[in-house]
Amino acid sequence: MKFGELGLSNSLLKAIKRSGYEEATPIQEQTIPMVLNGDDVIGQAQTGTGKTAAFGLPILEHIDPQNPAIQALIISPTRELAIQTQEELYRLGKDKRAKVQVVYGGADIRRQIKSLKHQPEILVGTPGRLRDHIRRHTVDLSQINTLVLDEADEMLNMGFLEDIEAIINETPATRQTLLFSATMPPEIKRIGMQFMKEPKTVRIQAQELTTDLVDQYYVRARDYEKFDIMTRLIDVQDPDLTIVFGRTKRRVDELSKGLTARGYNAAGIHGDLTQDRRTKIMKRFKEGKLDILVATDVAARGLDISGVTHVYNYDIPSDPDSYVHRIGRTGRAGHHGVSLTFVTPNEMDYLHEIEKLTKVRMLPLKPPTEEEAFKGQLASAVSEIDELIAQPSTQRYADAAQKLLETHDALDLAAALLNDMTKEAASQVPVKITPERPLPRRKRRQSSGYRGSSYRHGNSSHRSYRGGKRTGQSKSRRSYREDSHGNGRRGFNIRRRGGQEQ
Numbered sequence: 001m002k003f004g005e006l007g008l009s010n011s012l013l014k015a016i017k018r019s020g021y022e023e024a025t026p027i028q029e030q031t032i033p034m035v036l037n038g039d040d041v042i043g044q045a046q047t048g049t050g051k052t053a054a055f056g057l058p059i060l061e062h063i064d065p066q067n068p069a070i071q072a073l074i075i076s077p078t079r080e081l082a083i084q085t086q087e088e089l090y091r092l093g094k095d096k097r098a099k100v101q102v103v104y105g106g107a108d109i110r111r112q113i114k115s116l117k118h119q120p121e122i123l124v125g126t127p128g129r130l131r132d133h134i135r136r137h138t139v140d141l142s143q144i145n146t147l148v149l150d151e152a153d154e155m156l157n158m159g160f161l162e163d164i165e166a167i168i169n170e171t172p173a174t175r176q177t178l179l180f181s182a183t184m185p186p187e188i189k190r191i192g193m194q195f196m197k198e199p200k201t202v203r204i205q206a207q208e209l210t211t212d213l214v215d216q217y218y219v220r221a222r223d224y225e226k227f228d229i230m231t232r233l234i235d236v237q238d239p240d241l242t243i244v245f246g247r248t249k250r251r252v253d254e255l256s257k258g259l260t261a262r263g264y265n266a267a268g269i270h271g272d273l274t275q276d277r278r279t280k281i282m283k284r285f286k287e288g289k290l291d292i293l294v295a296t297d298v299a300a301r302g303l304d305i306s307g308v309t310h311v312y313n314y315d316i317p318s319d320p321d322s323y324v325h326r327i328g329r330t331g332r333a334g335h336h337g338v339s340l341t342f343v344t345p346n347e348m349d350y351l352h353e354i355e356k357l358t359k360v361r362m363l364p365l366k367p368p369t370e371e372e373a374f375k376g377q378l379a380s381a382v383s384e385i386d387e388l389i390a391q392p393s394t395q396r397y398a399d400a401a402q403k404l405l406e407t408h409d410a411l412d413l414a415a416a417l418l419n420d421m422t423k424e425a426a427s428q429v430p431v432k433i434t435p436e437r438p439l440p441r442r443k444r445r446q447s448s449g450y451r452g453s454s455y456r457h458g459n460s461s462h463r464s465y466r467g468g469k470r471t472g473q474s475k476s477r478r479s480y481r482e483d484s485h486g487n488g489r490r491g492f493n494i495r496r497r498g499g500q501e502q
Helices: 010-019 026-036 051-062 079-092 111-116 129-135 154-157 159-169 186-194 225-238 249-261 276-286 320-327 346-358 370-390 393-405 410-421
Strands: 042-043 070-075 100-103 120-123 148-149 176-181 200-203 215-220 242-245 267-268 291-294 309-311 339-342
Touching: 010 051, 026 042, 026 051, 026 176, 026 200, 026 242, 042 051, 051 070, 051 148, 051 176, 070 079, 070 129, 070 159, 079 100, 079 120, 079 276, 100 111, 100 129, 111 129, 120 129, 129 159, 154 159, 154 176, 154 186, 154 320, 159 186, 159 200, 176 186, 215 225, 215 346, 225 249, 225 309, 225 339, 225 370, 249 267, 249 291, 267 276, 276 291, 291 346, 309 320, 320 339, 320 346, 339 346, 370 410
Parallel strands: 042 176, 042 200, 070 120, 070 148, 100 120, 148 176, 215 339, 242 291, 242 309, 267 291, 309 339
Antiparallel strands: none
């Protein structure tokens, strides 16, 4: 369906066209008319389906530029998602001169207070920082017309339920409420019953949540084996753009530094980094200047990044819903993606729970040997050399190349180039990754029918998934280094009250 058929004004249609959008996505096509009609809506949709525009466009349609009060509030679980939402609403509302402000933790609150004096019509914020402003009486939510709870399941996982309830109580009972969540656990449904008025439901079909475009594999390995296996897999699969998920902040720090030490172009993000640092790392990753992003679940939540070809779950998530969010980072916009999950022997029950939720049987993948990894590096290096030779600028080096050939054997020169473009063997660069406390064993259920024939089986061939140009750094080049933080949590218990924005 074209956006022009959804009842939007010309100024918004102009902004939509300028942004390059042509047809509405399913979540937009179904949600926009409902929101324009004033209905409360529960939308089940993952990041990347266009839900920001689904609620943002009708909000922009309804704002009154003559009213200096905050008229719409969007609550987001993380700083990154809040910033992305603010930027998109500002871009879409440019022709209407909409004022959109964002507030989040980890930034100077005095600067935010100063910006709030410009009387934004739309406010985007994280729960903790919004409560700070409410306590300081620097935001007035008494004239809110529309409230949006974005990534509601993640806010619950982070322990923000108390904050959300307190914020909602500051808004008028007559408000319109929109709730968006990738999954629908019972807690989300209870929020809908408690705070919403006869909400209408828009649901993306399950197969769209775990797309057929993502080939899902697992590697069974002990914790101390995972890092070496992962680097060999990266060498063999040669991904273009990769996200590695770690369970804790300490894990993210150690993985990103370990990858950097072995010559990979990697950096990590988590809640202990400053917002400026996180923003710079994300900018490099989105621009393709960083090959591997290592992240905690919360830090990567809501990030809409195109071009991710591989997702590595270094630590299997304890919550199957988190797996859905993770693999949703790849296989987008019709492109193929690969997810690979490391599973220790005592975590197999968690793998089966994920398979039960996704209705997809993950295929076992045999770890590559060091020799196979080396061959993968060589193949990538040869491919890169072929591309370098094809560049017209190589002619200017012809005289210097001729002198080198007069003093060195051509075979030695080619071997030296290949040596420079490949990495040291893993055994030559030892990396220590601190073992994490293992996940508790799951209690087996009496009746578990999930291992039946209802599974969809993916491609059973164990392919190497080559076809991506390596943009990683060679041994002789300095790669991007991450700051050191040693205060990661043990375990994965983030269901706590008053959770911090990570």
